Amino acid sequence: MLTLGGWSAVNISTGIVGSLTTSGTTQHFHQMNSLWNTVNLSLSLGGLLRYNKDSSKSFNLIESMRIQLKTERIFLINSIVDIGYIGAGTFLHNRSLIGGTNAELQKGFGNSLIMQGAFLILFDTAAYFIHKKNRLKLLEPIVNSKGL
Numbered sequence: 126m127l128t129l130g131g132w133s134a135v136n137i138s139t140g141i142v143g144s145l146t147t148s149g150t151t152q153h154f155h156q157m158n159s160l161w162n163t164v165n166l167s168l169s170l171g172g173l174l175r176y177n178k179d180s181s182k183s184f185n186l187i188e189s190m191r192i193q194l195k196t197e198r199i200f201l202i203n204s205i206v207d208i209g210y211i212g213a214g215t216f217l218h219n220r221s222l223i224g225g226t227n228a229e230l231q232k233g234f235g236n237s238l239i240m241q242g243a244f245l246i247l248f249d250t251a252a253y254f255i256h257k258k259n260r261l262k263l264l265e266p267i268v269n270s271k272g273l
Contacts, residue, residue, distance in 0.1 A: 126176070129248060136162040136241075153233025161241050190268060195259075195261050200252035200253035214238025265273035 137227025144152055184192065219234030221228040 126169045126172040129165055130173070132248075133162040133166035133169060139189065144226060150229045150233040150236070153230045154237045155233075157234045157237035157240070161237065165245075186264075186267060186271065190260075190264055193256065193264055195251055197256045197260065200249045200256060201248040204246055204253060207242050207249055210238050210242030210245065213242075214242055 136158045140155045140157075140162065144159065147155060156160025214235045216239070217231045217238065219235075221230075221232035221235060
């Protein structure tokens with residue numbers, strides 16, 4: 126979650142500066158980056174708070190495995206949703222090529238969604254595989270030795 130929080134902070138700050146110092150497509154790109162990452166920052170802070178709250182608790186093996194599998198499933202589902210963000214960004218970008226009054230906005234927002242979706246698919250996929258690897262290395266041997 127620190128990675129997501131860091132990415133969000135950088136995008137919010139550069140997005141605000143970019144929104145104030147650029148115009149047209151680039152300005153819309155920065156606006157969407159800063160808006161999009163307020164959500165990412167909220168999610169990362171929520172995850173960190175939950176982690177701090179849960180780290181003081183003691184879980185039995187079955188509860189630990191349930192939480193672990195739920196976390197893996199969330200990252201896997203998010204990876205699939207991220208493909209939708211890239212698709213929506215591509216749609217907006219291509220729609221901007223038609224022209225019209227919102228072409229700059231569509232292109233800027235579309236390019237931002239493509240970039241944010243690409244980062245998120247890397248983040249969520251990496252998190253999924255890291256969590257799965259940890260489960261297989263740490264939890265599965267215990268579960269198997271207990272015959273659960």
